[in-house]
Amino acid sequence: MTANNPHNQGPVDEPERVLATPAALALIAELQDRYGPILFHQSGGCCDGSSPMCYAAGDFLLGDRDVRLGEVAGAPVYMGADQFEVWRHTQLILDVVPGRGGMFSLDNGTERRFLTRSRAFSGEEMCRIGGR
Known part of the structure; x- marks a missing residue:
């Protein structure tokens, strides 16, 4: 993904x-082979402990x-806007x-589960994404 550089030096990664x-990539490939296109929605907490939930692409209704x-291995990754406001300064890393x-995530029954790890973006990285 690129953004315009405010100093007119061309696009910045x-x-x-x-x-x-x-x-995670291996389990994603396994689930895609089994279910076809999938997507992730980062859970907000309550029941699933903030786990990334994996769904068949047509089985989850995205909200406004x-x-x-972004996406990993062709699988889009979403989270709710309110949660994004809290996590906007972090990079999420899907792991297994x-x-x-x-309960409703496609990784259930594989004896493995997706886990979200995170790291804070550096100040330089935040500048490159425009603080978004």
């Missing part, structure tokens, strides 16, 4: 808002206030750990 570890963070996925 923006840091990705979401990445995936090799383990869902924000697309042993365990059971969320």
Whole structure:
């Protein structure tokens, strides 16, 4: 993704808002083989402990206030706008750990579950994404 450089030096690479570890990429490929196109929605908390939920692309209805963070391995990743306001300064990293996925998440039953790790963007990275 690129943004205009305010100093007219051409486009600047923006840091990705979401990445995936090799383990997550492997499970994503497995789920895509089994279910076809998938998407992720970063859970807001209450019942799923802020886990990324994985759905078949046609099985989750996105709302007007869902924000697309990017995509990993062809799978778009979203979160609600209110949650994005809190997490806007962080890069999310999808990972996989042993365990059971969320009740309706496609990783349930694989004995592995997706986990979101995060890291704060540096000041320089925040400048490159324009503070968005």
